[in-house]
Amino acid sequence: MAEPCSPVSATVPHNPISIPTPEGSTLEMDPMEYTLRKRLPRKLPKRRNDVYINMKTDFKAQLARCQKLLDAHREICIHGLGLAINRAINIALQLQTSSQGALQLSANTSTVELIDDLDPEDPDEAGEPLTRTRNNSAIHIKVFYPS
């Protein structure tokens, strides 16, 4: 699973419904009053030939895993989210090089919606806990043997 590693940027438009702001109309949050908790990205249905790339597992191990999957399947799907996009591309290209051109790639990009929880420090005074969404890019590379 890819981790949402990119820092929360203030430019992401907030969902206006889910944020009843504590101090009037300003959207800026005081970091001492809220704790930011990022939720895990939404898990997608996983087939046997899906590989989700992350930044924690060793690169070589993930490459080996893909290589092994390619022995059993005609095609595999490599997914990368956020910071892991680079690595996903890297792995796909490595696979292609090591197969001496037998493999073909087809890449798609998408946007994944991520959810952050903002827990108020003093929960009894602030009303609802805040939840906001932000977007992150993702890549899905299909690696396959052309028939």
Add this chain to the structure above:
Amino acid sequence: MNKFGKIRRDFISHPPPEPEFRFIAFTMTGAKDRMRQKKMKNQPRNVTYGSTVGRSVERGQGSQASGWVRGHQAGGQGYSRHLPKYITASHFANARAAEVNGMLKAVSKPAGSCHVFNALPKHMRRRAMSHNTKRLPSRLREGAHKLMERSQQTEKEKKQLPKRRSRRARRRHGNLLLEFNRRQRKNKWLETHIWHAKRFHMLKRWSYSLPHKPTAKTFRSSYRAMNTHALLQDLSYFCCLELQGSEELILRALVRLTSKDTGPTFGAELFLSGSRQGSIHLYRADQFPHGSLGPADFLWRPRAPHTSHRQLWIWIHPALKAEVVSELQLVCQCFEVLSTSEEICSVEETLVGQKRKRDDEDCINAPSKKLLGDCTRAAGTPVRWGSADTAITISDLTMEIVRYRLIGPLAHMVLTDTLQPANEDKETVEPSGFWWPNHSKDQTNMRLHQQQTDTFQLLRGVCSTGEIPAGCVLGLTVDDPRLSLPQRRSKTVPDLQPSADECRVRDLTLRGVVAHCSESALWDASVRHGVTHNQMPQQELNRMRSEALVPGSRLAAPPQSRVPVLLVHQPGRVRGEERRHWGSGWDLLLPKGWGMAFWIPLVYRGVRVGGLHMSVKHSQFKGQPHFPHDYPDCPAGTLFQSEQEAELIEKFKRRPPSKRTNYIKHGCLAPFCCPWQQLTEEWEELMKLNEGTSSICRTRPPEYTVLRSLRVLRQLSVWCRPSRSRRATHPPLTPEVAAALQGEWGRSLMWVRLRLLSKGQPALHAMVCVPTVSDLQLLLKDGRSSGPLEPLHKDHVKNMLKCKHKASHASKGSISAPHTNASEALPIGLIRGVWPQPLPSVLSHCSRLTLGWVQKGDFSLATGCGEALAYISASGLLHTLLQQPQEQRGIVLLRNPSSLQYRYAQIVVDI
């Protein structure tokens, strides 16, 4: 007979001298003693001390005047001085005749039960030999034959004892139930007890009989189930306390038990609406941060329109029930007993009223009904308290509600597979006694039910349990899950098709369940009662199943099989940044009596079942303290630790002395029980010395506490990280800030997670130590360095023991031994290899200062390296952090009790 009597009298009137007895008692320990007793059980008693008697017989000089004078006489006088001058022949012959008789008896009676087989070497023994003597070698056949005959005789003799009923009679339903009821008088059974008892090692804890570990090897598979599928646990032993009254008064009372510092309390708006379950740490009234009681989960019933009357459930561990109940009574002023358990039980009996006629007269007065709920408590135990001035009532709902926990990312899929929301009855013809037809007549109820059903169906579209907001509550009315039981056990698989309602699923994961959907009829005591007692019996269900046209198809739901349930989301790992939402799941709350009806269908969906051991591991992987293991400041936790100490010492003593770890040599002061109080006191003293303001007249230091204030923990968490990830917004750690914190929280412990940097597998009660400057430099030089070594300590206690041994030897010879002082100075109960009780300074006993001890440590399957959870002294941590360079903040050393090797570890404070 009277001869024996005489001789025995002789024995009594002249007890044998001390030293020999002591010798016997000293040499025969435990198992040996038992074996000897078993061997000698058929022997006449006066020959038992065979060796000594034999010696006196050999001498042939039993004097009548002084009785049996044997053994070494004090004063070093020889035997010859006491030789009698004359012997009366008749007395002497009588005594000898008695002895001969005794010996003859001893020879004729078999010693032990199977002396014939003992004569055979082990590899020649066969099991069938005891039935068929012809399988024995012929020289032993005769003896075995006799033995067999004798055993048959004894069986005849046994018949005078009350006959044990035949197995068939014992297994008859009514008798079996009676037997079960008798067996759960002391330790209550869960509803799934029999299912568990067939598959698990059961433990008797907190007056319950609870499953501990499966008899099969399932640790890894259970872990995998938690990680990728679902693990099921029966948590019905948790106690539920219900508070009813006006919201304002309840909140005003309960605020005394909690503190806002530790997180959201009962009054947080989120929880007050009833749509989320909260968890909290309870303290004695107005005593925060002292007087800690333990953790609790709580759930408000959603607000009913036009009333301020609220209902609140507080779920607590049975170990802290008594204390919490008394504290609640105190803060709510509820001392007036409204009802007792006897009344409730009697009501149930009349309602059930199905006493079966049986032929045994002795059992008629005890009805053989299945016990439901907490019926085994003593009659007259109060279960409901109220008060006139606050109008709050507290009721004890122990075992009234069954609680199952599903842990794992597919828990919601298992639930959606198992539970079928009830459909409305269109043809409600006659008003029946069942709750659902009446309930479903009301349009508002039906609308609510429809919304709840929709929300429940949406869960199928969610991919992992962790995506749902923490602590969501969903009320539901479902059909009896036995109606749709699959024919064989299969495994729930995730839905690969993307659901149609993508938008609504997104809304659910973003905002959780709407507040009014959390309402359930389970809150209603009368509905619960009705549902419990109108359950369709299994027999009826089987009949329906046999009549079904297509085998395995879903059966039609009769009106009584609608059950109100509550689904409560469990957040899993909420603190820290690694493995978020790991171990999240759903709790399923059911009315009592329905336990097995839901258990089997859940198990048929391919979940693993875990016991207490898995609960401990679950909280360990989550990085959370587990109650009561890791709450040293709570009464229940202290009790647990003293029990654990006794158990560990017992285990230690069971090893042969030469194979035991010598903890003194390893420099480990507390291998069995951690002296927290001493640790915190010593750290505080050290800090005072450093400051140079050591006050001479100190008042009696208060008890240590556990630091649970989120604000302080958050600061410490930032400081523990190496500097590169430190944010600028937080105040940097300076001696002034540290001193301020020190003053407030100096005498407290902190719950931290320790991640080992390279090798090492931490064990229970491993020491957390402060690294020296050279240690840190060693780590800088080589990141994979295995760590420094502790020099071997000297075991001075061994010498003391030796002295004692010598002294005791010497005192035999001469009373005026010079060593008596040394041996008296030794405390009683000295164990070789363990420090005697007044411990020396725990802080500076080893070459590195001790910060604290590990509570749980193991190789973590989740992270792939050694991981430990420990309590450390807060002032010790501040002191350590101040000494360390910026880029090596939070590095400590970890050393197992039975090892001299220190390992590097990184402190992580999860908040």
